Structures are given as structure tokens and as C-alpha cells.
Amino acid sequence: MTDSETKKVDSVPSSPVKASNKAETRTGGFRLRWEPLTVVLVVFAGFGIWNFTNLDLHASHWVTAPGNHHSKEHTILSVLQNDSAPLDQWIHYESIFAWNRLFLQIGAPAGAHEGLVIASPSTYKPDYFYTWTRDSAIVTSTILQHYLRTGDLAAEANLRMYAYSQAALQVVCNPSGCFDGDAGGLGEPKFHVNGSAFTESWGRPQRDGPALRAITLIDFANHLLDRGGKYDIQYVTNHLYKKELPAHSVIKADLEYVSKRWSESSFDLWEEIDGHHFFTFIVSRTALEKGAKLARRLSDLHASEFYASQAVRITKELQKFISTTPEHQGIVLAALNNEQWGRKGLDAAILLGVLIGGAEGKKQFGPANDAVLGSLKVYVDSFRDVYKINRGEKVKPVATGRYAEDIYDGIATSEGNPWYLTTLSVSHPISPAIEKTSW
Numbered sequence: 001m002t003d004s005e006t007k008k009v010d011s012v013p014s015s016p017v018k019a020s021n022k023a024e025t026r027t028g029g030f031r032l033r034w035e036p037l038t039v040v041l042v043v044f045a046g047f048g049i050w051n052f053t054n055l056d057l058h059a060s061h062w063v064t065a066p067g068n069h070h071s072k073e074h075t076i077l078s079v080l081q082n083d084s085a086p087l088d089q090w091i092h093y094e095s096i097f098a099w100n101r102l103f104l105q106i107g108a109p110a111g112a113h114e115g116l117v118i119a120s121p122s123t124y125k126p127d128y129f130y131t132w133t134r135d136s137a138i139v140t141s142t143i144l145q146h147y148l149r150t151g152d153l154a155a156e157a158n159l160r161m162y163a164y165s166q167a168a169l170q171v172v173c174n175p176s177g178c179f180d181g182d183a184g185g186l187g188e189p190k191f192h193v194n195g196s197a198f199t200e201s202w203g204r205p206q207r208d209g210p211a212l213r214a215i216t217l218i219d220f221a222n223h224l225l226d227r228g229g230k231y232d233i234q235y236v237t238n239h240l241y242k243k244e245l246p247a248h249s250v251i252k253a254d255l256e257y258v259s260k261r262w263s264e265s266s267f268d269l270w271e272e273i274d275g276h277h278f279f280t281f282i283v284s285r286t287a288l289e290k291g292a293k294l295a296r297r298l299s300d301l302h303a304s305e306f307y308a309s310q311a312v313r314i315t316k317e318l319q320k321f322i323s324t325t326p327e328h329q330g331i332v333l334a335a336l337n338n339e340q341w342g343r344k345g346l347d348a349a350i351l352l353g354v355l356i357g358g359a360e361g362k363k364q365f366g367p368a369n370d371a372v373l374g375s376l377k378v379y380v381d382s383f384r385d386v387y388k389i390n391r392g393e394k395v396k397p398v399a400t401g402r403y404a405e406d407i408y409d410g411i412a413t414s415e416g417n418p419w420y421l422t423t424l425s426v427s428h429p430i431s432p433a434i435e436k437t438s439w
Contacts, residue, residue, distance in 0.1 A: 110193070130191065167239070210254040211284040214287040222294065243299070255287065268334070270349070278318070279350070285314040331374035348401070348419075376426065
């Protein structure tokens with residue numbers, strides 16, 4: 001066993017990956033459980049990855065609405081529990097149901113501090129009643145996209161509470177460090193739902209969290225600046241991004257952390273391997289590119305130049321994730337030195353990274369990039385004989401998991417399972433790839 005393998009075993013608990021809770025609504029090969037990241041992907045399935053315009057999905061639609069709340073939910077549940085319901089009807093109602101459930105995973109309804117997104121209400125086998133920086137940022141980015149299209153004031157309030165809650169978490173001392181002039185401790189992956197530090201053994205640090213949080217809040221800040229109200233501008237410059245150093249505003253602190261720590265080793269988004277990961281690099285680059293533009297907009301010119309220069313460096317480093325081996329020539333792999341961990345590097349993390357951080361152009365690892373499309377094809381094929389539901393299927397789409405070698409079963413280790421999040425992530429790069437590619 002190598003030193004790095006020893007580090008992996010010693011640093012990660014037996015159940016390193018967040019599982020969803022036990023509430024299920026429909027069977028048929030998979031089980032749908034209400035973990036916020038799964039909800040986000042189910043919502044995507046209903047009406048396109050960024051398009052929330054065709055459904056009444058206001059944040060307050062069910063959470064606070066009196067009167068016919070129960071009759072609406074009864075109608076929707078009757079469709080979801082009907083295995084003979086037309087698929088398009090099922091997806092339509094599932095999207096609405098999932099969107100409503102999303103807001104029951106945030107703040108007081110979830111038993112958490114205001115603004116905090118819980119991973120799962122489950123507290124035993126598995127115990128994932130915590131808030132993760134990464135998951136919270138991705139879930140909140142979905143709320144942000146909905147808000148930008150609808151102007152839903154309840155969603156805006158949620159975004160502001162998220163920003164306040166994250167600023168509070170940033171200054172909590174934790175096993176990854178304490179907040180200081182160099183933004184120490186921001187790589188801590190998770191906290192208790194009351195905002196206190198989680199101090200037990202875990203896979204830390206995880207450097208994708210600050211990058212994802214920055215991406216979400218930068219987009220929110222730009223919207224407020226575009227809107228141009230006096231109090232909108234003050235909110236951005238007083239709370240979200242102050243030019244001063246040491247950084248004591250939520251976006252600025254994350255950008256300082258990412259710009260200075262991106263090249264250091266980090267645990268992956270599955271919280272299992274301490275190394276250098278495509279997902280972490282690509283979301284870090286996106287955060288710094290967006291951050292450079294926001295800094296320039298707010299006349300923080302020196303910071304803007306530094307963030308942009310680090311983004312360029314990451315773009316160059318990303319080329320190292322393209323395999324040169326005969327077996328996987330020219331495709332993106334999930335980490336450097338995958339064989340060290342007994343893996344091939346065919347991982348859903350690649351697709352999730354492209355969806356969040358990919359941009360157009362060959363070097364940008366967008367959906368139409370040859371290396372990305374090659375990875376997508378080989379990744380899907382790697383699952384054709386893995387799960388019972390897939391076996392024998394050689395051509396049609398199949399259910400996918402995190403990676404084919406996965407042995408995490410949701411509680412302990414035996415064998416992996418297909419995930420909604422990973423299976424749905426396969427379809428989302430395809431449409432934009434077709435739009436950008438001449439076949």
C-alpha cells in the first residue's frame with residue numbers, strides 16, 4: 001500500500017458519500033429519494049436544464065400557500081404513484097413536486113439554521129443531517145436561475161439568507177483551519193445544521209466548495225448590480241464583495257482562497273480521494289474567471305488581474321486530465337494518476353464539472369469538446385454490465401452511477417448503485433453539444 005493509499009484509508013470514514021433519506025415516491029429500477037442534489041436534477045429533467053419558465057414553480061407556491069395546498073399535492077401524488085401514467089405527465093408533476101420539496105430542505109423547515117441547505121434529514125444509517133458547502137452552492141444556483149427568470153421575491157429572500165449563512169460559516173474555526181487573512185478553513189466540506197463545526201474524521205479539505213459558492217454568489221451579485229438600485233449596490237459592496245484585504249466579504253474570501261489554493265491537493269466531490277481532480281479544477285477556473293470580471297466591475301483591478309492569471313494557469317493544467325494511454329486516448333479522466341486508486345478515471349464527476357464549469361471552445365472543456373464527448377461515451381459504456389437493470393443492453397441508454405468500480409451502497413461498502421443525479425447528468429451535455437457541432 002502506498003503512502004497516498006494509506007492517507008485515503010485513514011482520512012475517510014466507512015460511509016464517505018452523502019446518501020439521501022428514505023422517503024420514496026416511485027419505483028421501477030431506481031428509487032427516488034429526496035436529497036436536494038437529486039431534486040435539482042429531477043427538476044432539470046422536467047423542463048430543461050436552465051429553463052423554469054413553463055411551470056409555476058414559485059418558491060412560495062406550496063411552502064407558504066394556504067387553502068388548496070393539500071388538494072394540489074394529493075393530485076400530484078396520485079399521478080406520481082400511478083405506474084401507468086404517461087411519461088410526459090409524470091415528469092411534469094414530478095418537477096413540480098421536486099421543486100416544492102427542495103425548499104423543505106432549507107433552513108427552519110429542515111430543522112436547520114436559516115439559509116443552510118441540509119444534505120438529508122436522515123440521521124441514522126446513514127447520518128447525513130449536515131450542510132455541505134458544495135451541495136448548498138449547487139442547489140442554491142438552481143434557485144438563482146429560477147429567480148433570474150421569474151423575479152420570484154421568495155427566491156430572492158432565500159438567496160440573501162444563503163449569502164448571510166455562508167458568510168457566518170466562513171468564520172467558524174474547523175479542522176481545516178480558522179478564518180484569517182489567507183481565508184483559512186474555507187476548504188472544510190461540511191458543518192452541523194446549526195452552523196457549528198463538524199470535528200470528526202472526514203475527507204478534508206475539499207477545495208471545490210468555495211469555488212462553487214463563489215460562482216453562485218457572483219451571478220447573484222451581477223444581477224443586483226445590473227438592477228442598479230441603491231440598496232442593491234450597497235448590499236453587494238458591503239456584504240458580497242469588498243475590495244479590502246484581508247478579505248471579510250463572502251465572495252472576496254472565497255476568491256482569495258481559490259486563487260491561492262487551487263493547485264494544492266484536495267478530496268474529490270465524492271469525498272474519497274485526496275489528489276488533483278478535474279471537477280475541482282474546472283469549477284475553480286470558472287469561479288476565478290467570473291471573479292475577475294466582477295472585481296474589475298467593482299474597480300478592484302489588481303485582484304481582477306490576479307484572478308484572471310490564475311484562471312489561465314488552471315486552463316493549462318486542465319490539459320493534463322486528457323488521457324494519453326492507448327486504452328483511453330484523448331478523453332478526459334476524473335483525476336491525475338487514477339490507477340493509483342484502482343480506478344480507470346471514468347467518472348460522473350467529469351460530466352458534472354462540464355455542466356457547471358465548462359465553456360465553449362476546445363480548451364474550455366465545453367459539451368461539444370471532443371475529449372468531453374469521448375469521456376461521456378466511454379463512461380456510459382462502462383456501466384452496461386455493472387447493474388442488473390443494465391445487463392444485456394448494448395446500445396440503448398443505461399443507468400449510471402458515480403464510477404463503475406464503486407462499492408459504496410448508501411450505508412456501507414458492498415456494491416454501488418445507479419444514481420438519479422449521475423444518470424440524468426449524461427443527457428444534459430448532449431443537446432448543447434449537438435447545437436455547437438456539425439455532424
